[in-house]
Amino acid sequence: MHRRDAIRRLAAASIGTAVAPPWVERLIASAHSRARAGQHHGSLEQAEKPWSPKALTVQQNAAVMAITDLIIPATDTPGAAAAKVNEFIDAIIEDAGDAEKREFLGGLDWMDARSRELFGSQFVGCTPGQQSALLTIISSDRNTALEDRTGVAFFKAIKAMTITGYYNSEVGMREELGDDGNMFFTDDPGCSHPEHQKS
Numbered sequence: 001m002h003r004r005d006a007i008r009r010l011a012a013a014s015i016g017t018a019v020a021p022p023w024v025e026r027l028i029a030s031a032h033s034r035a036r037a038g039q040h041h042g043s044l045e046q047a048e049k050p051w052s053p054k055a056l057t058v059q060q061n062a063a064v065m066a067i068t069d070l071i072i073p074a075t076d077t078p079g080a081a082a083a084k085v086n087e088f089i090d091a092i093i094e095d096a097g098d099a100e101k102r103e104f105l106g107g108l109d110w111m112d113a114r115s116r117e118l119f120g121s122q123f124v125g126c127t128p129g130q131q132s133a134l135l136t137i138i139s140s141d142r143n144t145a146l147e148d149r150t151g152v153a154f155f156k157a158i159k160a161m162t163i164t165g166y167y168n169s170e171v172g173m174r175e176e177l178g179d180d181g182n183m184f185f186t187d188d189p190g191c192s193h194p195e196h197q198k199s
Contacts, residue, residue: 055093065080
């Protein structure tokens with residue numbers, strides 16, 4: 001299967017999953033709003049400028065880069081790292097409310113704690129195989145283990161933001177969607193949950 005098709009199926013699958021906690025829904029909505037506003041990132045011009053995270057620490061940013069690059073790895077086309085999805089996520093967390101920021105950063109702390117428990121090292125210090133193993137554990141909606149509840153919610157948030165950020169980047173639009181600079185979206189269905197509809 002071509003990776004583009006795989007990612008589209010992943011995105012579609014995330015829509016049909018069980019309802020996520022409110023903080024996850026709010027971060028996903030923020031990512032979609034940023035994408036609708038046309039705030040593209042990951043351009044060649046931006047790549048030449050120095051960047052440092054504003055909401056994340058250097059260590060947290062490294063973890064976000066590792067996780068997002070496992071979600072959309074580089075193959076015959078660039079992955080999440082090349083698209084600078086970490087910068088997109090950092091901007092969302094910077095603008096997020098205190099509760100959403102606390103939950104997301106708590107999710108990163110949980111990843112390190114669970115990695116140390118399972119593999120004896122924080123997440124970025126684990127091997128790619130170990131990192132993938134942990135993501136496999138928390139990516140399933142069937143995982144109802146109490147000790148993994150924080151990780152499952154965190155993964156829903158970062159997966160959705162990764163997909164949105166990737167396809168909102170110049171790299172994602174050009175390499176995966178074939179955008180020649182004239183692409184635009186004619187419809188934005190928004191969130192389908194009744195409680196998030198405009199009155």
